[in-house]
Amino acid sequence: MQRQKISAKADQFRESVIREMTRVALQHDAVNLAQGFPDFPCPLELKQAAYEAIEADVNQYAITWGDVWRQAASRLRPFRHAIANKVRWYLGLDIDPETQITVTCGSTEAMAAVMLATVDPGDEVIVFEPYYENYGPDAILAAAKPRYVTLHPPDWTFDESQLRQAFNANTKAIIINTPHNPTGKVFTREELTLIAELCQKWDVLAFTNEIYEHILYDGTQHIALATLPGMEERTITINGLSKTYSVTGWRVGYILANPELTGAIRKVHDFLTVGAPAPLQRAGVAAMQLPPSYYQELAKLYHQKRDRILQILDQVGIPYFVPKGAYYVLADISKFGYKTDVEFTYHLIKEIGVAVVPGSSFFSQPEKRHSLIRFCFSKRPETLQTASDRLLKLQSNLQPTS
Missing domain, CATH: 3.40.640.10 (Type I PLP-dependent aspartate aminotransferase-like (Major domain))
Known part of the structure; x- marks a missing residue:
């Protein structure tokens, strides 16, 4: 008798998509706006x-x-x-x-x-x-x-x-x-x-x-x-x-x-x-x-970073939902005509040089949720500027559907 070697629990979910995007970003030297880590020093x-x-x-x-x-x-x-x-x-x-x-x-x-x-x-x-x-x-x-x-x-x-x-x-x-x-x-x-x-x-x-x-x-x-x-x-x-x-x-x-x-x-x-x-x-x-002043300055810092990523998305022409907290922004890619968010994400990494997270990974039925991607903006100004320069290539590389 051949025994099942993988538990039924482990069979019910896949590896982290967020961490996977970091690995793929490293392979293609992409700016990592996928995984939620700051790329600047701690206090x-x-x-x-x-x-x-x-x-x-x-x-x-x-x-x-x-x-x-x-x-x-x-x-x-x-x-x-x-x-x-x-x-x-x-x-x-x-x-x-x-x-x-x-x-x-x-x-x-x-x-x-x-x-x-x-x-x-x-x-x-x-x-x-x-x-x-x-x-x-x-x-x-x-x-x-x-x-x-x-x-x-x-x-x-x-x-x-x-x-x-x-x-x-x-x-x-x-x-x-x-x-x-x-x-x-x-x-x-x-x-x-x-x-x-x-x-x-x-x-x-x-x-x-x-x-x-x-x-x-x-x-x-x-x-x-x-x-x-x-x-x-x-x-x-x-x-x-x-x-x-x-x-x-x-x-x-x-x-x-x-x-x-x-x-x-x-x-x-x-x-x-x-x-x-x-x-x-x-x-x-x-x-x-x-002291409390540290947290006040932290909020100001991230407010600037949020405004910067929204400015970038406005320039590129990607609609988004304005976040009220944390350091992510969900953007809507439905107008770009890709079959899935995963396909769009891999295009961003390999052809544009920017890594994000496909939004379907945040839903219980990912096959029904292919219109969103997540950007992380806990990054240095230089990182966001590099991402901006690369994302602007989307204006010529992508043709929105009518």
Whole structure:
């Protein structure tokens, strides 16, 4: 008898399209506006703290759920305490660093650990669509069933009746990503209040990914779901250093949850990765101690980058949806006459020299969603200028359909 060697779970999803686009971009020397990483330095304070930690021989395991066990530099506070302090002043939440914070290998591992710690086979998890591509596979790996609720352009709003219908006796959790990747949507207080009402009515957990919490535009406000009445105990908040501090490769994330949920999450996290990099957790203390002015300047910086990418798209003639947060913009390529977004994307990489992400990768039925591509604009001005120069070739290379 020949045994099936690939699990049924692994057969249900493919590799990351985002990471695939980076590999293809490298093969063709294309400007990478696909994967969501900044190509500029992180704050000097983080570099210095990492140097000092490595020179102090902080090379061994941290405590599984966070902090360096040997406090060689007593002037630095442990990472979990620094996180709690930052959460207190920014979100107004009083989090116990000893029982309510888990440090993880990035927010990606955080979501996987949360799913595996709280979701049982057969449970349903509500996911807003389009969605960051990891969420579907995360649910599948937890043997759960994703139930998708559509976000409608141009403002990426959801239909209240569809959301209400998605909740049922099998619903275990709902995922909210705000600010949202890939649309740039920032969930409003009214939308979050409805979600909170339904979570409490059906006794459902909320998993929030708030990794872009400081990257906001046009006066938009970030509202943490855990701050709404009745939601602190049932919200699991995921965040990390990657986007706010321009260190996506450091893989340091964290989870906020009530003590009972944290206990389960820590067990799963322990057996997934043991712990996040010890010297980089020490550097994370420096990140959490940056003043409010840092975040104000960060927002200004990204506002300039957003305006620049929109200017480029206007020049090239590609319609788009204006993001209110995060550092991506979805553009509409339906007028260019390509059969699929993937075909268009490969043309951009190979012939134009710019890599983007085909929008179909953010939908549960990609074959029905071939009109969108995602640009990432967390790049240096020189990078965006090079992309602009190359994208202008589209005006002669592409003939819009009538």
